[in-house]
Amino acid sequence: DTGVSQDPRHKITKRGQNVTFRCDPISEHNRLYWYRQTLGQGPEFLTYFQNEAQLEKSRLLSDRFSAERPKGSFSTLEIQRTEQGDSAMYLCASSSSGGAYEKLFFGSGTQLSVL
Amino acid sequence: GNSVTQMEGPVTLSEEAFLTINCTYTATGYPSLFWYVQYPGEGLQLLLKATKADDKGSNKGFEATYRKETTSFHLEKGSVQVSDSAVYFCALSEAGANSKLTFGKGITLSVRP
Numbered sequence: 692d693t694g695v696s697q698d699p700r701h702k703i704t705k706r707g708q709n710v711t712f713r714c715d716p717i718s719e720h721n722r723l724y725w726y727r728q729t730l731g732q733g734p735e736f737l738t739y740f741q742n743e744a745q746l747e748k749s750r751l752l753s754d755r756f757s758a759e760r761p762k763g764s765f766s767t768l769e770i771q772r773t774e775q776g777d778s779a780m781y782l783c784a785s786s787s788s789g790g791a792y793e794k795l796f797f798g799s800g801t802q803l804s805v806l
Numbered sequence: 807g808n809s810v811t812q813m814e815g816p817v818t819l820s821e822e823a824f825l826t827i828n829c830t831y832t833a834t835g836y837p838s839l840f841w842y843v844q845y846p847g848e849g850l851q852l853l854l855k856a857t858k859a860d861d862k863g864s865n866k867g868f869e870a871t872y873r874k875e876t877t878s879f880h881l882e883k884g885s886v887q888v889s890d891s892a893v894y895f896c897a898l899s900e901a902g903a904n905s906k907l908t909f910g911k912g913i914t915l916s917v918r919p
Contacts (some may be wrong), residue, residue, distance in 0.1 A: 747906070786817075
């Protein structure tokens with residue numbers, strides 16, 4: 692179990708630029724989640740994949756955000772035309788699908804700063 | 807919708823002090839309840855959970871009891887250590903929600919030697 696990996700750890704960008712983050716889940720996990728966490732707040736759900744299918748998206752996920760999980764392995768989260776309000780920690784988590792609840796394993800996150 | 811409310815922080819305690827961190831929730835169904843912990847420089851990790859009313863979750867000396875009548879899941883530890891210094895998040899997952907979590911704001915605990 693190598694854990695959930697996220698890349699990069701930090702990203703600084705200028706307003707209006709596009710950014711892409713990557714998440715590598717635990718290899719046998721078929722569920723993958725993206726969360727966003729701003730300073731002083733708990734993580735907020737953005738979207739969820741089961742294998743390659745994106746099954747749920749939060750209203751927080753505007754049209755500028757897109758997430759993919761090709762082949763049901765790693766996932767990418769892209770933000771187009773970044774705004775200062777997008778500055779946050781973006782967290783990825785994975786789990787296996789089994790009973791009513793499966794433990795989520797979180798990565799260390801990608802800290803995005805939009806200047 | 808679902809929500810989780812945690813007591814305001816930060817909290818600073820001396821080693822071996824008793825800890826209580828309050829958490830209350832609002833949910834439409836019968837959620838599962840969790841405490842997650844984030845140690846400095848690390849990712850969130852599950853500390854304990856309870857899946858039905860009156861269940862007690864426990865781990866590493868921490869305990870929390872699922873109280874449906876008061877919609878609460880307060881975290882307690884009898885004697886904290888410096889190594890317990892971290893950010894603690896209360897969270898819920900609604901039944902059938904594919905493990906999606908709703909988190910509270912979190913509270914920072916600092917334990918002095």
